[in-house]
Amino acid sequence: MAYPRNNYDVGLEDSTVYRYLCPTRKAGSIIGKGGEIAKQLRSETGANMRINEALPGCDERVVTIYSTSEETNGIEDDGEFVCPAFDALFKVHDMVVAVEHDNEDGYDDDDDEYSEKQTVVTARLLVPSDQIGCLIGKGGQVIQKLRIETNAQIRVINDNLPICALAFSHDELLQIVGEPLAVREALYHVASLLYENPSRFQSYFLSSSSNLHQPGGLLMSPALTSSRNNYSASRDAADAREFSICFICPAENVGGVIGKGGCFINQIRQESGATIKVNTSETDEDDDCLIFISSKEFFEDQSPTVNAALRLQTRCSEKVGKDSNDSAISTRVLVPSSQVGCLIGKGGALISEMRSVTKANIRIVQGEHVPRIAREDEEMVQITGSLDAAIKALTQVMLRLRANVFDMDRGLVLLPTFFPYVSQTRETSSKPRQHRKRENYSHGEVARDEDYGSQMSSNSPRRNRVY
Known part of the structure; x- marks a missing residue:
């Protein structure tokens, strides 16, 4: 596939990037236990792959596949060579489609994987606006030709986009629908055209520190629902892990957390x-x-813990500033000392990145400055900022802690830099309080062998209160 490329000077002059949308319920087929499948794909193809966290209100996850554009990988046993990202894109697509058919009633394992007997499948890609023209062509000639040659339904959608799309790059959605062979052929042509015409925005797709949040505040998302319906009986229960978070909540806020007769907390x-x-x-x-x-x-x-915590955040927080009408809030979370390292990073790199992305003040409070209610082996993460910034910061903190619980490395999991969460209430304590704080970045190896749930024991040792 020796095509000339139109390279832009964006710091990734010779790279190829694809963003494939994988249904959340099928993400396990390309991640594998402990990320084994994803790591194997990276090893086999030489491409890098990042899988965005599942976002509430979105039933798809963005799989960002990228590599050098050098054509090093053989494909289709016909002597043609493609770049590693191109190779990995089709391996991911084939896995997702195979999982879809394995779940269908009456599927015959002896049939060819892409037999015409199989039902209609869908492939969806996010494409930035500066690339979409190469797929449409003048007067729609290119896309119409692809439809005729492949017999697949190919659409470019620029409204009602999934919430995982990036508003900053004016993403559009390319959707291919049809029989498996037709979709695969169409995807091949689409991937080739995108290879020939790289986006000037692609450096931002690969940077988790870019501030890509939606302009004008948070996106409104559908009601947060339990992810238990996504669980598959075929999955190994041993792969499930306990993930927890613990708010320090002002006593005067507890009534708002519980609600009249427990109505609010029961609803959450x-x-x-x-x-x-x-x-x-x-x-x-x-x-x-x-x-x-x-x-x-x-x-x-999707994480039930993350969903619930974001719904409760404002009710567990307190207002800061002299004016009680200010929108700035302070959220306090207890974190086991053994896990704080995954928030700080080497030389404080991760916590600095979270501050930059979210525009919130994020501090690690330790030692005698931690409230007495905490255990001796806990530290406090304090988040202060506007409502928007505080929600984003809490999301970053929780997703990093969750990835740590599942032993997932950040090369595999890409944390979102904008968040489609919206709090259902802005009720917070009207009594701003001062908390003495101290940051410390001297953390070593992060341990993961302690169940945080056990730390709620009522007889656990307490610190002396510090005011």
Whole structure:
């Protein structure tokens, strides 16, 4: 596939990037236990692959596949060579399609994988606006020719995009629908055209530190629902892990967290699928209490814990600033000392990146400055900023902690830099309080062998209170 390329000077002069949309329920087929399948794909093809976290309200995950544009990989046993990203794109597509047919009733394993007996399949790619023209052509000539030659339905969609699309690059959606062979042939032509015409935006697709959040605030998303419906009976229950988060909540906010007769907290439990516990056993009237959120999860599914925590964040936070009408809030989360390293990074690189992306003040509070309600082996993450910034920052913190729980490296999992979450309420404590804080970046190896849920024990040692 020796095509001339139109390269832009964006720092990735000779690279190829594809962004394939994988249905969330099928993500496990390309991730594998502990990321084994994804790592194998990277090893076999020489391409890099990043899989975005599942976002509430979106039933697809972006798989970003990229590599050098040098044509090093043989394909189709016909002597043709393609770049590693091109090779990996088709391996990912083939896996997703194979999983779809394996789940269909009456599928015959002896049939060819792309037999005409199989049902209609769909392939969807995100394409930036500066690349979409090469697929359409003058007067639509290119896309019409592709439709005729492949007998596939090929559409370019520029409205009602999935929330995983990047508004900054004016993403459009390319959708290919048809019989498996037709879709694969059309995808081949599309991938070739995109290879010939790289986007000037592609450096941003590969940078988790770029500020790609949607302009004008957060996106409104559909109601957050439990990811339990996405669970597959065929998956190994041993792959599921407990993921939890613990808010420090002002005592005066507890009523808002629970709701009249427990109506609000029960609603969040039902809609998110998470377990939520309120610990006020050692709380005086003016003290803090703990809001503990947990769930048993599979990595490839949306997180009930993340969903519930984002719904509860504003109710567990307090307003900051002299004016109680200010929108700035402060959110406090307890994190085991053994896990704080995944938030800080070498030389503080990760926490600096989160601050840059979210525009929030994120601090790690340690030692005597941690509230007494915490255990001796816990530290506090304090997030302060506008409502928008605080929600984004909490999301970054939780997704990094969750990836750490599942032992996933950041080369495999790309954390989103914009977030389609919206809090259902802005109720926070109207009494701003001062908390003494101290940051410390001296952390070593991150351990993962302690169940955070056990830290809610009522007889755990407490620190002396510091004001």
